[in-house]
Amino acid sequence: MKFINLLKKELSELINKQMILGLAVTMIILMFVGNMMESTIGEAVSESYSINICDRDDTELTHTLLNELEASGASVKLCQAEGDDYSAILEENDIPSLVIIPEGFSDTLLTGGTSGQLISISAMDSAATMSNISNDNSGALALIEDRLTNILAIEAGISENQLALMDNPLVISEQTVVADNSAAISIDDVMNDVMMQNMILPIVVFVLIMMTSQMLISTISNEKIDKTLETLLSAPVSRTAVIAAKMLAAAAVALINAAVYMFGFSFFVSGATDSVTEEMNATAAGQFISVDAALEQLGLTLGAVDYIFIGLQLFLTIMICLSVSLILGAMANDIKSSQNMTMPILMLAMVPYLISMLADINSLPMIFRVIVYAIPFTHTFSAMSNLMFGNTAVFFGGLAYQAVVFLLCMFFALKLFKSDKIFTISLNFGQKARFKRNTK
């Protein structure tokens, strides 16, 4: 009953209008950005099948080429362009890219016996990858080259079958192997899909660690600074109940945050990757096997038990974070120092977060691997990857390590709270240095 009373108080302090509003705004922003990304990428992908072309040569060959391009399904827009002020040409025609067939192109090709020259103009609007997809002429140029080769081959008396053979003299049967399993799929397709699946967990873990530590550190330090902790601990209620209520409330609020962020980010990521995945699935299915079937065959799909283990590891990470935050919160002696107390946790979370985004922790040199895995949060960042690729020893070793770290941290946190140190401990290096100087 007293514990419920404490828990209700902690929850009422953590869950307020500002927090709910913040979560709602975050969710709306992520969903809005996800939708925006989906429509931007979809538009960019569809635009990449349209070709803006200026035919300055105006010969039979170029006319045939334009007809062939239209026949192959590309949307061809004929533009007028005089001179070599390319910026003005794009502006006049209101287009982001253009291919110019210069005068004498056909003569060079047919009688000169050398390669014809095309002018490709692409406008760069920003540094963002997506914004330049529709401005890139590489798709259009590849199609022009393909159609032109066809036309020239027919004129030279080469049959379509012979040309197809010359174009693709090899058929590569790609096989990807994961541990004992193999599937007929390109490694790039597998990597892209796995990378997308592994994208959300590290972000959620990072957000969770930050929120949990900040919440608990500020609640403990505020109680200490306002001296409400003294009132609370002199009341007929056990110190363990006080700590447990604080930890449970912080963990519950952190999990609500995690759920909202996970949902929001999955919406955002699916918005950004759906068009690409569909295309990838179609390509893979056309050639060999669908990506989803390949992942199943390679053992790269996670089952319910795997997700339970990942959840367990996430839970241990939160508990470690909470127990360390209890100690750090007790060391704060003013609001500024309580804000600084999140720094050690931030640093410990930042290292595995960045590494897991850029590299496979298991492929690091041994010494770095040991150092990075010594940070207990690392195991959660690499949990999904370890389970997918069958590194079960690393995964379960990490789980055991996290359990030991949690028990140790909790032992010290309880010891601190049950001793006088909770009222006397503080971390103020400046004050200590001044004290030493004054006593000399």
Next chain:
Amino acid sequence: MEKILEVRELSKQYSKVLAADKVSFDIGKGEIFALIGPNGAGKTTTIRMISTLLTPTSGDAVVAGHSVVNAPDKVRQCITYLPDEAGAYKTMTGMAYLKFMAGLFTSDKTTADSYVKRACEICGLGDRLRDKIGSYSRGMIRKLLLARAVMPRPKLAILDEPTSGLDVLNAIEIRKMIKSLAREEGTSFLLSSHNMLEIEFVSDRVGIISNGHLMVTGETAELKQRYSAANLEEVFERVVLENEVH
């Protein structure tokens, strides 16, 4: 007189500082005892040991028959503690705070309601109890906390600087409240204060503490006579100076 608190040679040693050195005194039922002393004399350390927040290095204090060393849980059921310059949860309303604190002293809803009702009457904040504590003045917070400290009818209420930072009118009101609770309900009080006028007005007996030693205890009139002093301030000055000479 029935003894509510018996402090026996209570000592507290921090790494290099002896904050309280064999402090001994008693408080009877319905008695108001004040610990006075300069800053860093050991008042708050002594009070925190009796409140079970700090563990004594040696000695003991027995509250209503329970030892702070051996049965701190039982002691906490008999005392309430109001720290110096304590705050309250700013996001709660005054009423929610009283309900929360009442819920820590009893699991029975009817009893908790009776505690809250009593606290509402004592603090005199009326409709302001529905407002968030963040909007309260310092005096209002102190009245709320004092009402919280006495609402479960503790055998011993420990108040560290009960009127610090308050204006004259609020301080007078709180002193009167303490006196009436002791006289009418038999609550014992252990106070600490720098304000000699306040101590002379409110306390039955005082203890003067300096450098961790409890130098002297006695009734105000008796001490004034013993040190040939016109008031408690002079008694305090002589005792502290005497201690520094020794």
